[in-house]
Amino acid sequence: MLTTINQSYLDPEKLNKLTAEFASGQPYKHLVMDNFLKEETAAQLYDNFPSIEKLSKHYKGLNENKSEGSNFSDFHAVFTQVRNDFMSPEFAQWMSQVTGIKDVFITDDKLGTGLHQGGDGSFLDIHVDFNIHHLKNVHRRLNMLVYLNKNWKQEYGGAMEMWNADMSKMVKAVPPLFNRCLIFETSDISYHGYSKITLPPGETRKSFYTYFYTNLPANANLKYHDTVFKSKPEDTAFKKVGTTVKENLKNTVKAQLKKLGIKF
Template sequence: MINFEFLEANKENLRVQYLTAQPFPYLIIDNFCDEEKLLRAYDSIPELENKSRDYAFANNKFEKSNYKVLSPELEELYYDLSSDRFNAILSFITAKKTFVDPKNHGGGLHQGKKNSFLDMHLDFNYHPLQKNWYRELNLLLYLNKDWKPEYKGGLKIKDLRTDEEAELEVPFNRLIIQQCAPYTLHGYDMTNFPEGRYRTSIYNRKIEMCHFVN
């Protein structure tokens, strides 16, 4: 599903782009997946009913952690994102040795319905269940078919240290890799998608194993 050959052939440039991005390290990768497979994955997604875990600062936002059960394409994507091959690429690009939380705590398939928004916020860094796991990266794969800027819902990021900010567009088949740190705010403004269309993304969290010294 993932276009591994492209990533491996361009990992040096991708590393430079990630490490030098402002306001803090992030990376945009377009055509991240095989387009035909991702379209089939998109077509298999139903309207979700479970409220997202970030409901305290979000509106009309829903999620499904175990999205791989919805279709063979989504299962393939899940295992590609969890694979050693992808981890090796990601570790090179970000200069961090990471792995996927196998239970995808707080991650998965996210769907913003009518008037959805996500207030600017900081994510947790230390895992709530595994106290020696430290989250380093957020990975967001967008499934917004035929997205237009007037639909809104672009990913807003802000560095608390400098107050510098940016807004990133969220078209179909775009992966955004974002550093997750105590100063990396992110969110999105209220959406304006056409009736029956939702702001859709697959959200993975990359974790670093930490060792505490008493």
């Protein structure tokens, strides 16, 4: 039984509505659900969210400034409880029903579940995600983010920006409000990210991430790529050129390493 999720979202009568909302999402298939976790569970996650220093990875570069961690043994037990629910067969079945993508699963590693956090000045430039798990060779299909930001103000920024396929226009922005769940299909046109945030002391942008996969068919003609960052129309010429050069080099090298069977 799924013990941490708001039971109203598990109601069979609601599944058709959720499925329709996901399928009609623009600029790509997605679904936004508020009060997704049980109230007491969300409160526990917020109260016990680890500090940025306790997360295991920190990114600070041309295209991102954020931290993440999947070292659940270092976190409060409620994080493992939620993780176990998300990784259960029952939740996988629910996700398949809502999205229409059959036989989804979560990998038991840092590319399956974890936490994201960013302090003042954090940003994540617009990008599409890697399409194949480089070690397990499975196809990434869906992202699920549960935001854990109480009293989030509009002036902080940090909304998840969803851009169209040619990166000419932002179509939708989803503020990272407390206990809001965002699910979206990952593809080569699912451009997303968030602009630089402005936060007061002690405030951070927090989320619980989960990535869903399916097995690759034996005859799959899918060429591996890593995360691909893209420039916004308003970016400086320097950033546009720097992003293009960096991403082309990174993806060329990583694709070759994967082809050779070298871990990275």
